[in-house]
Amino acid sequence: MGAIEAGCRYYFGYPITPQNDIPEFMSREMPGLNGEFIQAESEIAAINMVMGAAATGARAMTSSSGPGISLKLEAISYMAGMELPCLIVNISRSGPGLGGIDASQGDYFQAVKGGGHGGYHMVVIAPASIQEMYDMTMHAFDLAEIYRTPVMILGDSVVGQMKEPLIPHRRPKTEFPAKDWALRGTGGGEQRVVKSLFLGDGELEAHNWKLHAKYQQLQEKEARWEEYETSDATLIVTGFGSAARIAKSAVMMAREEGLKVGLLRPITLFPFPVQAFASLTARCKKVLDIELNTGQMVEDVRLSVARDAEVHFYGRPSGTGSLPTPEELLEQIRRYL
Amino acid sequence: MFMSGFGGQGVLLAGTLLAHAAIIEGKNVSFLPSYGVEKRGGAAHCTVVIADGDVGSPVIGNPSVGVILNQLSMDKYARKIKVGGICIVNSSLVDLFEFDRDDVEVISLNMNAIAQKVGDPRMVNMVAVGAYAARTGVVSLAALAAALKLSLPERNHKYIPANIRVLEAGAAEIARNGEQLVL
Numbered sequence: 381m382g383a384i385e386a387g388c389r390y391y392f393g394y395p396i397t398p399q400n401d402i403p404e405f406m407s408r409e410m411p412g413l414n415g416e417f418i419q420a421e422s423e424i425a426a427i428n429m430v431m432g433a434a435a436t437g438a439r440a441m442t443s444s445s446g447p448g449i450s451l452k453l454e455a456i457s458y459m460a461g462m463e464l465p466c467l468i469v470n471i472s473r474s475g476p477g478l479g480g481i482d483a484s485q486g487d488y489f490q491a492v493k494g495g496g497h498g499g500y501h502m503v504v505i506a507p508a509s510i511q512e513m514y515d516m517t518m519h520a521f522d523l524a525e526i527y528r529t530p531v532m533i534l535g536d537s538v539v540g541q542m543k544e545p546l547i548p549h550r551r552p553k554t555e556f557p558a559k560d561w562a563l564r565g566t567g568g569g570e571q572r573v574v575k576s577l578f579l580g581d582g583e584l585e586a587h588n589w590k591l592h593a594k595y596q597q598l599q600e601k602e603a604r605w606e607e608y609e610t611s612d613a614t615l616i617v618t619g620f621g622s623a624a625r626i627a628k629s630a631v632m633m634a635r636e637e638g639l640k641v642g643l644l645r646p647i648t649l650f651p652f653p654v655q656a657f658a659s660l661t662a663r664c665k666k667v668l669d670i671e672l673n674t675g676q677m678v679e680d681v682r683l684s685v686a687r688d689a690e691v692h693f694y695g696r697p698s699g700t701g702s703l704p705t706p707e708e709l710l711e712q713i714r715r716y717l
Numbered sequence: 718m719f720m721s722g723f724g725g726q727g728v729l730l731a732g733t734l735l736a737h738a739a740i741i742e743g744k745n746v747s748f749l750p751s752y753g754v755e756k757r758g759g760a761a762h763c764t765v766v767i768a769d770g771d772v773g774s775p776v777i778g779n780p781s782v783g784v785i786l787n788q789l790s791m792d793k794y795a796r797k798i799k800v801g802g803i804c805i806v807n808s809s810l811v812d813l814f815e816f817d818r819d820d821v822e823v824i825s826l827n828m829n830a831i832a833q834k835v836g837d838p839r840m841v842n843m844v845a846v847g848a849y850a851a852r853t854g855v856v857s858l859a860a861l862a863a864a865l866k867l868s869l870p871e872r873n874h875k876y877i878p879a880n881i882r883v884l885e886a887g888a889a890e891i892a893r894n895g896e897q898l899v900l
Contacts (some may be wrong), residue, residue, distance in 0.1 A: 397754070456862060480754075481754060482751075512726050531743075537751075538749060538775060538776070541750055542747055542748060542749050542750075542775055543733060543736050543747070543748040543750070544736075544746065544747045544748070544772070544775075545740050545745065545746065582833075595789075625773075625775065626774040626775075627772055628773060628774065629774035630774075631774035632773060700753075703776050704776070705776055705777065705778030705779075705781060706773070706774045706776070706777070707778035708778060
C-alpha cells in the first residue's frame with residue numbers, strides 16, 4: 381500500500397516465504413492501477429527487470445527473503461554503481477542456507493555492509509510496526525529518487541506477517557531533482573548513458589569519490605532513530621526492527637519498576653544513527669544491544685558509542701520458539717543495571 | 718491472548734477475527750501469526766495483543782488468556798499462561814488429566830461437538846472465540862459478527878450466518894455452564 385501510494389507501478393518478484401503477502405497483494409492491485417506485476421522466472425530475473433524499469437526513471441520494486449536477496453546482490457551492486465533508484469524489500473528468513481521461516485535478523489551484515497561486490501552502500505530502513513512499514517516505504521522511494529540509490533526495507537516475519545491497524549495517508553509532497561539521466565528515448569536530443577563500467581583514466585576513481593560523497597551526505601542528513609525514555613536513563617537498550625519492538629515493552633516494564641532504562645532504536649541502519657549513540661553515551665555509559673542473531677549491529681554500536689561506554693549484547697539466533705519475550709529481555713536489563 | 722492448535726483448526730482466522738473485532742471496538746491491537754511450513758496438520762499459533770493504549774511487543778511470554786485446541790499445544794504452552802489467567806481448552810482433543818496447575822482458571826469445552834452440532838465441524842475456532850469473548854468481555858459478539866465480513870474472503874461470506882451461530886454457541890456455553898465448567 382505504501383509503495384502504491386508512493387507511485388510505484390512496477391513490481392517484479394519471485395515467491396518465497398515469509399514475504400509472499402507482498403506479491404499476492406501486488407498481483408491483485410497492479411492491473412487495476414495500469415501498473416505491471418510480473419512473477420519472474422527467478423529472483424535474478426526480477427531484480428534485472430527492476431533495473432530496466434528504474435533506468436527509465438520509473439518507481440519500481442522487488443521483494444524477497446534471504447536466499448532470494450543473495451541471488452539479487454549482483455544486480456543490486458550494479459544499480460548502486462549505475463545510481464538507479466529502486467526499492468528492495470527483504471522479509472528475511474532465518475539462515476544460513478535455506479534455514480527456516482522464523483523471525484531473524486541474520487541479514488544485517490548482508491544489507492548494511494554491501495552484500496554484493498564493489499564497496500557500495502544502499503540505504504537500509506528497518507521498520508518496527510505496520511504503520512512504519514507503510515510510512516517508510518513511501519520515504520524509501522523518496523530517498524531513492526533524491527539520492528539516486530537502491531533502498532532496502534529490512535524486516536522479518538514479525539513485521540512482515542503481523543496485522544495491526546494502519547492509518548493510510550497521502551504521500552507528503554517532496555521536491556525531486558530532475559531525472560535528466562533517465563532513459564526515455566532521446567527524442568532528437570542528447571544521448572544518455574546509465575552504466576557502471578568506467579574504463580577511462582581516473583574515471584572509475586572519480587565515480588567512486590562521487591558515490592562516497594553521496595554516502596557521507598546520507599550519513600549527515602538522513603539517519604533516523606526513535607528515542608524512548610532516554611533523558612535520565614542509566615542503561616540504554618538498543619536494537620532494530622522486531623527485536624526493538626519487543627525490547628521497548630521490556631523497557632516499559634522496567635520503567636514500571638522504577639528502573640532508569642531507555643531505548644534507542646535505529647530506524648535507518650544505513651545511514652547508522654552514529655550521532656544519536658555518540659551523544660547519548662556521552663552521558664549514559666551502558667548500552668545493551670538486543671538482536672535476533674549472534675551479534676551484527678552490535679559492531680556498529682561499538683563504533684558509534686563514546687570511548688568509555690560499555691556495550692553489552694544479548695542475542696538469539698532464530699529458529700522455532702527462539703523469539704525472545706519482553707519478560708526474558710527484562711531479565712537481561714536487570715543484569716546490566 | 719495466545720491461541721494454539723494445528724493447521725486446519727482455524728487458529729489464524731480466529732486471531733484475525735479477534736484483531737478486526739478489537740479495531741471495531743476502538744482498541745489498539747496486534748496479531749502475530751506463527752505456523753510451520755506444512756499446509757495442514759503442522760503447528761499453528763497466534764498472539765493477539767489488545768490494548769487501550771500502546772500495544773508494545775506483539776510477542777508475549779505469559780499471555781493472560783491461552784486458548785488451547787489440541788494436546789500438543791496443551792503440553793507445550795499451557796504452562797506459559799499468566800498466574801491468575803484463563804485457559805480455554807478444547808476438551809474434544811485435549812486430555813486435562815495431567816494438567817496440574819491450580820493458579821489459572823480452566824474452561825473446558827467440547828468444541829468439536831459444539832461446532833458440529835450448531836454449524837460445521839470446521840468451526841471449532843468460532844466456539845473458542847465466542848467463549849473467549851463471553852468470558853473476557855474484551856470484544857462483543859456484535860463486533861465479532863461485523864468482523865467476519867472483514868476477515869473472511871468474499872467467496873466464504875455465505876458461511877457468515879453459520880459462523881455467527883457457532884460464535885453464539887461458544888458464548889452461550891460460558892453463560893449457561895460457566896459455574897460448573899470452571900474447575
